[in-house]
Amino acid sequence: MDGSSSAPDSGPESLELTAGSPRPSDPERELDELRxxxxxxxxxxxxxxxxxxxxxxxxxxxxxxxxxxxxxxxAVGAAPVPAAAPAAPTGDTRPAPARRPPRRAWAVVGATVLVGVLAAAVWNLVPRPDATLQQVAVEADSDIIRVLSAQGRGPVASTLHRFELYHDVRVWSVEDHAGKVCFIVWDLAASGRFSIKCAPPGTEVALTLSVAREADEFGHWLPDGSNVDFRFRENTVDVFVRPPAG
Incomplete structure (x- = not known):
């Protein structure tokens, strides 16, 4: 060694990136330039x-x-594109007149209303029963069987049906040996009135008891001259009370 200090390197110094600072990618540099x-x-x-x-x-x-x-x-999906707002109206901005229903529609509506009115009128005109009597249990050796047998009507005891009381009036139905159905009403409490009518099965039968104060006490809860109709159906009896005539 000659003791002389070595001269510094005259070549260009190299620049090094600071540790932890990554070099930007090409797209990032391009984005920065475009920004x-x-x-x-x-x-x-x-x-x-x-x-x-x-x-x-x-x-x-x-x-x-x-x-x-x-x-x-x-990644989060893109937000939906909002619908375009409706264009502002131009020219006449008055509201359009409401469309009138066609004549046929009015005819249908009118017919429907008319049918409803007629149905209500018919419903009000059809008489409704004052009471409906349901079937109840019956005794096998009922007195009515003995009475009908004594009259020679030939009742079939197994076909006997008894209905609920209407005040003091008892009501039955029973088939006879001829195949007819006999209907009976019997006021055992006040007057003893007895009425019977036999008809082929399926026939609607009505029996009427009239209120007559001079004769007996039947119908003491009704005005004199009233009529009580018992209309027999298959499993029930409808009772209609008719006021005195006039």
Whole structure:
């Protein structure tokens, strides 16, 4: 060694990146450049449609990547495009007149209303029973069987049906040996009145007891001259009270 200090290297010094500072990727550098052209003091991107399109593409990719990182790697779908607002009306802004229903529609409505009115009128005209008597249990050795047998009507005891009382009036039906159905009403409490009528099965039969104060006490709860009709059906008896005539 000659003791002389060595001269410093005259070559150019090499610049090294600071540790932990990654080099920007090409798309990032391109995005920065396009942002400068779009938002910087010397913005000139409006004159370059291709550059504007590329900026939009890179901005969208950058936003998607950032969103995916925040969401843990799952990208968020794009928001739906809102529907366009309706155009402002031009010219006459008066509301359009309401459409009148066609004549046929009015005819259908009128016919429906008429049918409803007629149905209500018919319902009010059809008489409704003052009472409906249901079947009840009957004794096998009923007195009515003995009475009918004594009259020679030949009742079949197994076909006997008894109905609920109407005041003190008892009501039955029974088949005879000729195959007819006999209907009986019997006021055992006040007057002892007895009425019977036999008819083929399925025939509607009505028996009437009239209120006559001079004769007996039947119908003491009704005005003198009233009539009580017992109309027999298959399993029930409807009772209709008719007021005195006039």
């Amino acid at each position: 400068a052209r779009a938002y910087g003091p010397d913005a000139d991107i409006e004159a370059d449609p291709a550059a504007m399109a590329r900026l939009v593409e890179l901005e969208a990719a950058h936003l998607a990547a950032a969103t995916a990182v925040r969401a843990g790697g799952s």
